[in-house]
Amino acid sequence: MPPQSTLDIQAARARASFDPDALHRVLLNGSKDPAMRRRITEILEQNPSFDKGASPYQSRAQQIERGLHLAKALFEVVDKHDLDYIEYLEALFASDTPMGLNLHEIAFTPVIQSQGSDEQQEEWLPRCYNHEILGCYLQPFRFVAYRLDRWIGALGILSTHGVVQARLMLGGKDYGPHLFIVQLRSEKDHSLMPGIQAGEIGPKVHGAMASVDNGWARFNHVRVPRSHMLSRFAQVDPVDGGRFIKPPHSKLSYGGMIFIRSQMIGNLSWRLAKAVTISIRYLHMRRQFADPELKPGEPQHGIEKQVITYPAVYMRVIPQLANCIVFMTMGKDMANLYHSMSAQLASGDTALLAETHAVSSGLKTYVSSGVVDGTEVVRRAMGGHGFLASSGVGRIFATELPSATILNLQVARAALKSFRAFLTAANPADARARLTPSTAYLASLATASSLPLAPPSSADGWLDLAYLQRLLSLRAALCVARLAAQLDSGRKFGELSWECVEVSAATVEAFIAARMGEALLHEGGVLREGVGAAEGEVLKNVVTFFLLHRVSCALPSLLEFGILAPPAPPSLAKLGRSVANSPLEQLRLALDKLAREILPERVGLTDAFGFSDWELDSVAGLHSGGVYEAMLSKAQADEQLNIGDKAEQERLYREYIRPILERGRRLNGRNADGAERDSKL
């Protein structure tokens, strides 16, 4: 008979109402080919170079070497299996070990692709694609400055070249930051080029990204040829010792950053999905505490409950599951927006640039912190076992920690600009027509009749997507309105950075609320192509849960802004009673009810993410269960790697433990060899 945990996970899997494979295709649709993805991971899975088991035991130096070894092994795989560039990138990310090479692919090459002139692209891109050079991205960097600001990935050991963001100075005038290709190391022997000092910065917190060589650098009178300034947009004309040729739009050079951000949103969602898969599977296998309210003879009496059935557990985990699916969808949405913008830019049209910049800043901030925090939430939900490295969730948190960049000020500033433009427009209809997807929430100001809105009359009323979207739109609009009023009352923008945190989150949530219906579920009222009815139903529940959960988190503002009214103050005699029957309590009941509806779908949803056991690399999240057996057998199998072989363990005893115990016996005036006492037992 299989272990209980296997029976539990099988039973949970059987409860899903939809086909996980079909949903997997829906989730990947428009971003990746599921068959390709599977083929690549299978290739790596069978290659011992890509085994991940030893790394938690390794020293920093061993992990650095492991990263370099993986990079080399990867190109051997490319050559052996004749992978194309897309397949190679999939293999790089599937290797699940961030290494210097990642920076070449996500930062160095894309910047040249988007910011290099046609001639520069022709010169440099073949060298990038074939890895004749290896690059990194130094941003923002101060030539000659002593202070070391950023730790540049792949700079410590690997890179031959870097794209450096530095101020362009011409004739004493500062033309602001521009991008330059700088050779860092000799192509002959990899020694640092003249005038460049660089080194590895040492371990990062939590042993994170131990295989990435982050570097510091100092440049001293490094000359960069004019032809190395990336000049798709801005250029320097060599006449008169250099004349600046302005780009057609001031933010065109953001293209590279926008690409990196837009890629990250999708990638981050899949990182969270890994953590959520492990945690949810484990929480179905973990049983703890029998229901104390059951009497002997009742079914389940004395049987420990699956931990996932506790509200304090599922109310922490389901929001993260919903985040995965919403963030995946927004990632695809963002990638589409980026590609539309790029295509326009190629023909000189900058219409989408500001919108793409605003959306990518907002989503990046929101998704990255959501993913980092969410990973930790689902790890903690696992209790003690989540604290084992072999459970695999801690690694994801540590790796993604630096992804959590905060661009709240940019987001708030853009929102403020749109708000003022909307309000001061001579023609309101025109102003409404000019709203973009990221500012569409402002329309709620024009259409709202009077506040507070009437609350739904029942728990089910809270499940109306349009109502939830309206709440989130009004809250975003009034958040920005408050910021504008604060500025109007004489406070400076710089003093309001704390307030910008909520402004940023509120506008992003309003944007997501507006986009989700369209992006995922329906197009003109019907299910999106390829989405079956059963998959559509579960997706709708997940999206509704996401929005309702965000509304519940936004209650402070919804109440403070008067968008919703609080219940009538209770007479103290009735105490909690009136509160417990209020519309806000109905909201919480609706959230719980929806969570319980999603409950039987959860393992199916994690299956739909489509990770293999090798990809998850977790003893706690195995597809077929057997979690306790796997934990124990891994601990036993790895013993030598962990604490050394028997002889080594005996040495530790002799050298350290025995002297302590002998000292104790001496102090207590006993026979120092301990023999006497054992024999008494």
Place this chain on the structure above:
Amino acid sequence: MPPQSTLDIQAARARASFDPDALHRVLLNGSKDPAMRRRITEILEQNPSFDKGASPYQSRAQQIERGLHLAKALFEVVDKHDLDYIEYLEALFASDTPMGLNLHEIAFTPVIQSQGSDEQQEEWLPRCYNHEILGCYLQPFRFVAYRLDRWIGALGILSTHGVVQARLMLGGKDYGPHLFIVQLRSEKDHSLMPGIQAGEIGPKVHGAMASVDNGWARFNHVRVPRSHMLSRFAQVDPVDGGRFIKPPHSKLSYGGMIFIRSQMIGNLSWRLAKAVTISIRYLHMRRQFADPELKPGEPQHGIEKQVITYPAVYMRVIPQLANCIVFMTMGKDMANLYHSMSAQLASGDTALLAETHAVSSGLKTYVSSGVVDGTEVVRRAMGGHGFLASSGVGRIFATELPSATILNLQVARAALKSFRAFLTAANPADARARLTPSTAYLASLATASSLPLAPPSSADGWLDLAYLQRLLSLRAALCVARLAAQLDSGRKFGELSWECVEVSAATVEAFIAARMGEALLHEGGVLREGVGAAEGEVLKNVVTFFLLHRVSCALPSLLEFGILAPPAPPSLAKLGRSVANSPLEQLRLALDKLAREILPERVGLTDAFGFSDWELDSVAGLHSGGVYEAMLSKAQADEQLNIGDKAEQERLYREYIRPILERGRRLNGRNADGAERDSKL
């Protein structure tokens, strides 16, 4: 001239209005002797065994050995400097490396102290104190059960003995969990005793506690003599094959757990203080972005601002600074309560047991999660540099992560019981008189006239401690009242575990609000003995900030319960304006104003925590600044430890990097040795 960061930290230090040494004595008063503490850390600082620099580079096996080495070195220090037991404990914690030995001192020995009979104490305690045996604490543990539930510290390698919590079965009847001393390993050769299997579980997330040997174990027909059941309270009379003698109070066996918890509260506060010291010092040294609103010619134009001056930074960091001081005080309060209870228990009086249990559960839950989350908040505030292991904050987060245990259900259950007793009391005056410090907030129900309370008429009105305490008391009482009403409406306690999270936090915050004035600032209206006027003033600001910050976080409930009224719903025409002038906006202004008042005191406050550079072990938080220089020189000094010496680095290049680059050149049809291209530059 010293580096800018040194000038900045010196200037910040000079701004403090009080004497940090005097405040240091106040903070330690009643818990530790500052001179003893200093002497111990100085002894360790000078002993190379206690150098902490290498550990971030080490493999798991090296870190295990390091922990054992430290334990042995510690006893050498004890013998050499003739340390007493208190001094030895101080040295153990000051070594700043959690190791198996900690469990002996914080779990094994104290349990025998509190739960062993006089005879048992006489037999076992001398062996514990002199480390003739080394112990661990297995709780809760299932004999014979296969499932491995907990990872027991010091069980993997170190322990000779364990206190095991297991169910006492007599004649087929289950008498619930009791504690037994079980010998785990031979005192002769440290081999596992018959019937016991055990092993090390492997690395934990984030490389945390890598020097602690956490273990799994299986017991198979292990016989434990009757005399090994800890029997200060419950006993087994050998008559008739065993007869159970009931303890005088059902929760007497919680004494051990309560001790561990009460110790942890104080210890955790000092861990957070370390993180806060590093972060706040660094944030004074770090400068980023000039004020864009300044014009050329204005002072500070073009000069980058200290990062600490940004509201989005200080509004994250100051709450953590306030937490340190409040949690330290509550830790001392808790220790006093524990000692009072212990003294009573020794004479059979159990009056304080329930209160001590409730307070310790609530505070442990609240403080541990506050410390873990707060450590991460102050690390993130440091930006990229907080991501370096050498900045030292990540290590604190990782180490304390498992401290965050959640006892919300117990706390909520106790609160509910007190609430119902208070409400149903025949005589209200009697009921009020019976309130304990942890339930005193319920009195707010009796004294409150009508809700909503009138808000303060100005920002300064929000600084009234009694008003803040009243808000937090009412919110706690109504939180519990709502829970009671939810249960009355037919929901089960088990379904309300999510709701218990806020109940728990709310009751703890009400308790802290009531205790803080008394515990820290005044006694009968005057400053506590030994607290100077300047120190008293800054402490009062910190405590006020703490309470006001908690009130601002509690706004959702304060509004929903009708304790505070939201501003009148704005007409949409006025948009944010009415909101921006509301009493709630005044609250935020008051919070910001108070934060700015604390601003010049911050470095002084971190100095008052009294950590030496060796204790902080951080390049980012050095007492005398020079942060960038320290980071670079550490990276350079540790290069060999980090990535190997020059020959090793050349090997990495030859073996991994060169083949990748040569492949690239081949694919692009170039000279594979790279010589040609360098020479062109």
